[in-house]
Amino acid sequence: MTKPPATIFALLDCNNFYASCERAFNPKLRKRPIVVLSNNDGCVIARSAEAKALGIPMGAPAFKFQPLFRKHGVAVFSSNFALYGDMSRRVMDTAARFTPDMEIYSIDEAFLRLDRMHDRPLDVARRIRATIQQWTGIPVSIGIGPTKTLAKVANRVAKKHPEHGGAFSLEDHPDRDRILTDIEIEDVWGIGRQYGKKLREFGIRNALQFSRLDKDWVRKRMTVNGMHTLLELQGVPCLPLEQTVATPKSIVCSRTFAGSLTDKDKLAEIISGYAARTGERLRAQGCVAGHLQVFMLTDRFRLDRPQYSNAAVSSLVAPTSRTPDLIRAARKVLDQIFKPGYEYRKAGVMLFGIEKEQGRRLHLFEPSPEERARSKAVMETMDRINAKWGAMTMRLGAEGTGKRWVMRQAHLSPRYTTNWRELPVVRLD
């Protein structure tokens, strides 16, 4: 009997993705430190290499770092997810030309399988990298290993040591032990702050030490997931390439407001807007939802103010993706949980009980087929218009007519690739 050929995983990861997206359309930003801020321009969620070198940490509150930004000429951007999402698609489409065995893991990462190809994995990786750079302007790093977890490790090495040219392979690497020794325990994929702290109490400080622990000991303390991490570090694949896109279990839209809010009608408009956004995403997945939750809370950082938070669920009469149904349910829940006199700082809408619309069993209280077809057509038209002309071009009255005043976005870049009115202009002087 011949052994099945070993799998070879590659992890492709965009370097400082959001910062790189901003830079791709603005050559003046080359070499300049860049930070991208969260919603409301609250905290730093992405940094260019230059910004990291200035010691700006991930999650840094923007207001505390203003002086540093000014002093070093840091280019500051509000997050522009329309741009990042579209750039992500371009990167992924480019990678997919090289192999069909690909799992899009996040907006800026993909796992690929590089066995079953003619050329050496490292050579393929270098070609993928160069092509993505050329076609999209986004720099990526690629790590290669016999398991996903080791591919992650290799990716770290590729990022940290530029002398490898952005691609590094750990398969059959003679010095694997030394490399694993250099990986801090919290930097292992699947081991976060809590487990890291716990492991350090046992004297486990790096990936190599962890990989030599007893399987059952790890399982008992870190669940089956921790055991998988252990085995994967030893080169035993436990996590397969997931190529089918699963139906989401939940869809959330929530925001922290730029200021606080006491007015129930305004809150109702905002929550209606969130319900509409979840509906759009639900329909984009071809799904319907059975339950809708609304939650709201006061400012958790202002302990001198009265605190209140609450959430409640409404079961929809029949699973639906129609925006009016979702808004109606959300407003009903708001009536239940709203308490006057509090300054609300954050609210959100969550859908769950999600299933594919096609082929599902119909519910007793389902609208008639004619009614369903008609409302489906209305929703589709709305989604098409908003896709073409920008989000919220067309919306329901319940969402309010005011501007999106609740969100602060003082440093927003143009939607270069997804809006005709914001295309970049090239001047040849």
Next chain:
DNA sequence: TCTGGGGTCCTAGGACCC
């Protein structure tokens, strides 16, 4: 004034049933 948003999975323990 100022600290994001969106997800997944696992386990322990309680309620309930036979």
Next chain:
DNA sequence: TCTGGGGTCCTAGGACCC
């Protein structure tokens, strides 16, 4: 009053990821 084992389902909490 004490006495059992085994199974399922649900929820809360805790961990992780980007």
